[in-house]
Amino acid sequence: MLLRPTWDDHKVVGMYAGRIVLGVGLLMAIPLVTSLVFGEWDTAADFCIGLLASLFTGLCLQVVFWTRKRLARRHGLVTVAIAWLLGTLVGTIPLALSGHYGSYADAVFDVMSGLTTTGLYLIQDLDHIANGLSMWRFVLTFAGGQGIVVIALTFLFRGSGAVYQLYSGEGKEEQLLPNVIHTARAIWVISLGWLIAGASLLSVTGLTLGMRPDRAVLHGIWMFMGAFSTGGFAPQSYNVIWFHSSVYEALCVVIFVAGSLNFALHWAVWHGWRGELVRNIETRSFASTLAVLSVAAAWALADTGIYGDWVVLFRKGFYQLVSAHTTTGFATIYSRAFVTQWGAGAMLITMAAMAIGASSCSTAGGIKGLRVGLITKSFFGEVRRVISPESSRVTVRYHHIRDQILREPVVRSVLTIAVIFITLYAVVTAAGVFAGYPVDQAAFEGISAASNSGLSCGLLSPSSPDLLKVVYVAAMWLGRLEFIAVLALAGWVWAAVKGR
Amino acid sequence: MRPMLTATLLAALIAAVAPSAAIGVGSAVSSEELVENPADWDGVTVTFEGEAIGEAMVRGENAWIHINDDAYTAASVEAGARLSGFNAGMPVLLPAEAAARIEQFGSHKTQGDYVKVVGVFRAASPEQGGEMLIEGDSLEVLRRGAAVTDPVMAWKLWLGAGLAGGCVIVGLLLQRLRHSI
Numbered sequence: 001m002l003l004r005p006t007w008d009d010h011k012v013v014g015m016y017a018g019r020i021v022l023g024v025g026l027l028m029a030i031p032l033v034t035s036l037v038f039g040e041w042d043t044a045a046d047f048c049i050g051l052l053a054s055l056f057t058g059l060c061l062q063v064v065f066w067t068r069k070r071l072a073r074r075h076g077l078v079t080v081a082i083a084w085l086l087g088t089l090v091g092t093i094p095l096a097l098s099g100h101y102g103s104y105a106d107a108v109f110d111v112m113s114g115l116t117t118t119g120l121y122l123i124q125d126l127d128h129i130a131n132g133l134s135m136w137r138f139v140l141t142f143a144g145g146q147g148i149v150v151i152a153l154t155f156l157f158r159g160s161g162a163v164y165q166l167y168s169g170e171g172k173e174e175q176l177l178p179n180v181i182h183t184a185r186a187i188w189v190i191s192l193g194w195l196i197a198g199a200s201l202l203s204v205t206g207l208t209l210g211m212r213p214d215r216a217v218l219h220g221i222w223m224f225m226g227a228f229s230t231g232g233f234a235p236q237s238y239n240v241i242w243f244h245s246s247v248y249e250a251l252c253v254v255i256f257v258a259g260s261l262n263f264a265l266h267w268a269v270w271h272g273w274r275g276e277l278v279r280n281i282e283t284r285s286f287a288s289t290l291a292v293l294s295v296a297a298a299w300a301l302a303d304t305g306i307y308g309d310w311v312v313l314f315r316k317g318f319y320q321l322v323s324a325h326t327t328t329g330f331a332t333i334y335s336r337a338f339v340t341q342w343g344a345g346a347m348l349i350t351m352a353a354m355a356i357g358a359s360s361c362s363t364a365g366g367i368k369g370l371r372v373g374l375i376t377k378s379f380f381g382e383v384r385r386v387i388s389p390e391s392s393r394v395t396v397r398y399h400h401i402r403d404q405i406l407r408e409p410v411v412r413s414v415l416t417i418a419v420i421f422i423t424l425y426a427v428v429t430a431a432g433v434f435a436g437y438p439v440d441q442a443a444f445e446g447i448s449a450a451s452n453s454g455l456s457c458g459l460l461s462p463s464s465p466d467l468l469k470v471v472y473v474a475a476m477w478l479g480r481l482e483f484i485a486v487l488a489l490a491g492w493v494w495a496a497v498k499g500r
Numbered sequence: 501m502r503p504m505l506t507a508t509l510l511a512a513l514i515a516a517v518a519p520s521a522a523i524g525v526g527s528a529v530s531s532e533e534l535v536e537n538p539a540d541w542d543g544v545t546v547t548f549e550g551e552a553i554g555e556a557m558v559r560g561e562n563a564w565i566h567i568n569d570d571a572y573t574a575a576s577v578e579a580g581a582r583l584s585g586f587n588a589g590m591p592v593l594l595p596a597e598a599a600a601r602i603e604q605f606g607s608h609k610t611q612g613d614y615v616k617v618v619g620v621f622r623a624a625s626p627e628q629g630g631e632m633l634i635e636g637d638s639l640e641v642l643r644r645g646a647a648v649t650d651p652v653m654a655w656k657l658w659l660g661a662g663l664a665g666g667c668v669i670v671g672l673l674l675q676r677l678r679h680s681i
Contacts, residue, residue: 052664
């Protein structure tokens with residue numbers, strides 16, 4: 001029997017969502033301070049309005065839905081889905097006020113793209129935007145990478161227990177520490193450690209490349225945030241082309257590969273268990289698919305003859321491929337070059353890399369290396385079972401932080417999510433084709449959105465059909481939350497209407 | 501007459517064989533044209549015009565600059581331009597002394613100098629790691645840039661004040677609820 005949620009249930013969801021919205025609002029203090037430092041007064045006013053509107057919304061939600069009831073298991077996923085939607089809507093306010101968007105919906109697209117660490121964008125005249133506005137784009141993507149719920153858990157929640165549902169609702173299941181709030185704080189410790197090291201290195205490199213000191217530092221911080229969160233936003237419309245430096249590109253690769261690794265793996269390495277890097281099924285899966293796809297991409301690119309020698313081919317081909325595989329979206333070629341220079345073969349390989357994605361419990365999107373690894377293990381396990389004598393018992397093992405036995409429910413779960421991802425990829429591709437775009441470009445852009453990658457072949461623009469933008473926003477949201485939280489919200493609404 | 505005829509035929513032949521080179525130098529080519537048809541323009545000397553953006557990154561004797569030839573070359577959104585899509589442009593590698601002629605680079609607070617560059621377009625330069633770029637030989641500043649002012653609109657201040665008041669009221673209500681039994 002379908003049970004209708006009670007008013008008390010709605011109150012719990014509303015109140016906790018309000019608290020997370022409050023957290024998103026407080027983040028606007030960072031771009032506000034940036035605008036004030038650089039004397040961008042109109043932009044500062046936009047952030048004042050955005051911050052106050054977020055606080056007002058968050059506080060109103062807590063007053064209207066005030067309750068002393070604690071968050072229960074059934075509330076967690078719905079709260080996350082609603083918080084992401086509301087967080088997106090309030091986070092959009094400063095962008096929409098900036099005058100750089102054709103509509104509020106376009107600004108919503110960019111905020112969802114930032115929070116989901118996708119990197120596709122609709123902002124117009126990016127090369128003239130204020131530093132404060134640029135900072136907000138990167139704070140969104142950095143916060144989204146760690147998870148806005150993780151932020152809220154870090155600063156605004158106490159206790160543990162059912163808040164695990166909030167945490168897992170953002171597509172993260174691994175607990176680095178027994179207490180989920182301590183886990184959230186550990187994620188921030190890891191991320192901030194990387195931020196200090198990565199941004200410093202990029203800033204110094206920027207200076208040596210001839211950038212102005214203030215721009216070198218800002219670009220260093222922003223490019224780190226874009227890379228580590230596997231977000232793909234860049235401060236200039238030229239993306240990584242802007243820097244014209246193999247050193248800068250290599251640093252970005254190190255950072256976005258690090259960002260694409262499981263936080264549990266970071267935690268293990270942080271505590272001296274370096275062997276985990278080699279033994280973990282996710283890193284093995286990622287290394288295997290990257291190697292296979294790299295060879296395939298090199299072959300496809302060599303066939304086009306656009307890059308004269310192998311060094312150049314490696315630099316261009318490998319960069320784009322790792323960026324796709326980690327679902328980062330940084331590019332050292334023009335978007336349209338995928339179509340006009342790379343051709344269908346190399347585009348197809350890039351799509352495969354985006355579709356697979358990187359690690360679970362990281363900032364990356366896509367099906368995830370863990371699932372691909374487990375599906376492969378399960379497949380070979382089945383083969384072994386078929387060729388073994390009937391009386392023998394085949395046990396499939398894998399290593400992920402600890403040695404584990406691959407059991408039927410786990411296989412069923414990873415296959416279900418993989419099938420849903422593939423279905424989503426098909427749906428977004430179909431949406432692009434129905435909007436009138438060639439199938440290869442529709443597939444490239446659609447998979448990029450749904451896997452939260454952000455590489456573009458130039459299909460998406462402010463003049464794209466609104467319906468296609470809505471489909472991409474939904475795909476980014478679904479892909480980032482790995483469906484479960486969004487489906488839980490749909491179930492909640494259904495139960496509220498049809499339940500008893 | 502015969503040498504004259506030969507010369508005329510030769511000139512016609514050259515014009516027929518290298519039309520793109522003639523088009524490129526005579527009138528400015530767009531970045532859209534270069535990006536959409538890189539193979540056609542590879543190695544061709546082109547004239548490229550637009551707004552200098554960001555900064556010049558000097559590397560030894562050369563410098564990297566970025567020239568945007570989009571709808572915002574005359575005025576940015578901050579300076580009141582109508583929204584007209586994404587930025588578009590081309591990186592240019594040219595002698596540092598030529599880049600030094602640029603005084604203003606486009607940013608939030610500045611409209612960059614509008615410049616004309618003549619150089620060779622490379623679809624994927626092997627010397628520059630496969631980058632698409634223009635190897636500039638000369639640069640001419642056609643129009644100087646200027647500072648852009650973006651004053652605070654009064655209605656934003658009023659809206660902010662209203663929201664701040666609202667936050668105080670709702671915050672007090674929440675405090676009261678928290679302390680109620």
